[in-house]
Amino acid sequence: MEKTLENVSQQQAAAPAAEAPLKLLGSWASSYTHRVQLALRLKGLEFEYAEEDLGNKSDELLRLNPVYKKVPVLVHGGRALPESVVILQYIDDAWPHTRPLLPSDPFDRALARFWCHFADNKLGPAVGAVFASTGSEQEAAVRQVHENLALIEAELREGAFKGRRFFGGDEVGILDVVLGCGSYWLAVFEEVMDGVRLVDADAFPLFHAWLRGFEALGEVRDTIPPVDRLLGYARGVRNMLLGLAGAGGGAAASTAAAEATAPVPAQAATDIAVDI
Numbered sequence: 001m002e003k004t005l006e007n008v009s010q011q012q013a014a015a016p017a018a019e020a021p022l023k024l025l026g027s028w029a030s031s032y033t034h035r036v037q038l039a040l041r042l043k044g045l046e047f048e049y050a051e052e053d054l055g056n057k058s059d060e061l062l063r064l065n066p067v068y069k070k071v072p073v074l075v076h077g078g079r080a081l082p083e084s085v086v087i088l089q090y091i092d093d094a095w096p097h098t099r100p101l102l103p104s105d106p107f108d109r110a111l112a113r114f115w116c117h118f119a120d121n122k123l124g125p126a127v128g129a130v131f132a133s134t135g136s137e138q139e140a141a142v143r144q145v146h147e148n149l150a151l152i153e154a155e156l157r158e159g160a161f162k163g164r165r166f167f168g169g170d171e172v173g174i175l176d177v178v179l180g181c182g183s184y185w186l187a188v189f190e191e192v193m194d195g196v197r198l199v200d201a202d203a204f205p206l207f208h209a210w211l212r213g214f215e216a217l218g219e220v221r222d223t224i225p226p227v228d229r230l231l232g233y234a235r236g237v238r239n240m241l242l243g244l245a246g247a248g249g250g251a252a253a254s255t256a257a258a259e260a261t262a263p264v265p266a267q268a269a270t271d272i273a274v275d276i
């Protein structure tokens with residue numbers, strides 16, 4: 001039988017009871033994985049975690065996510081679900097009473113989804129472009145990031161999220177999880193790319209304050225890897241990207257790639273550049 005998501009779910013059991021075991025296939029530096037880890041922690045749910053080697057994906061990952069072959073994949077009672085934002089919505093639907101991630105009002109729910117889509121389709125790729133480029137190309141990408149951050153800042157100042165501690169209100173919601181798991185890379189990237197300024201507290205005071213508040217939460221601190229580890233990983237990816245960009249001509253970049261401190265599979269390098 002052809003390996004389709006539908007076939008995979010047909011082979012799986014009937015709808016799991018909420019208390020059925022949860023297993024997460026993830027990767028330690030993946031902000032998409034962190035989203036799911038954080039949501040499960042916020043809900044107080046126990047889960048088994050399986051680290052994937054993205055350079056040598058397990059048969060289980062390829063079987064459970066035949067469409068994209070990416071992490072995260074959440075397995076609940078034997079049934080597998082890929083795509084982080086889809087998983088977050090599932091977790092909230094399956095466990096609606098503890099720490100709701102989506103608002104109850106239909107319009108507010110749609111708005112939260114809209115901004116999650118923005119994070120994945122506009123802000124994330126812009127940050128990835130900064131990380132993958134140099135010179136004038138990078139300057140243009142930095143401007144794109146600033147334009148996108150200005151849109152969020154305006155929503156916090158006078159738009160949909162005005163006066164809120166978190167995007168979700170007094171407590172973090174789905175957009176906090178989506179934007180927050182990824183935004184810590186901004187500071188890491190600034191450190192790796194000398195002279196690049198992405199989140200200036202003067203230019204984006206409300207976004208900056210929100211991010212500090214998010215990072216201070218216990219569940220977030222339990223989820224985001226130590227900054228030194230992220231820095232080592234990002235340096236390795238950046239060196240590899242520069243090496244790839246300069247292939248055939250960039251001797252210095254190639255040497256840097258060879259000296260990369262973290263072993264980073266080439267595919268992961270492309271991912272981090274496109275999808276933080």
Ligand SMILES: N[C@@H](CCC(=O)N[C@@H](CS)C(=O)NCC(=O)O)C(=O)O
Pocket residue numbers: 027029030031032054069070071072082083084085267268271272275
């Ligand atoms: N849209 C997906 C993106 C997931 C994603 O890009 N995962 C990366 C790790 S950060 C991955 O598994 N990459 C492996 C590959 O592309 O081969 C989501 O939200 O879950």
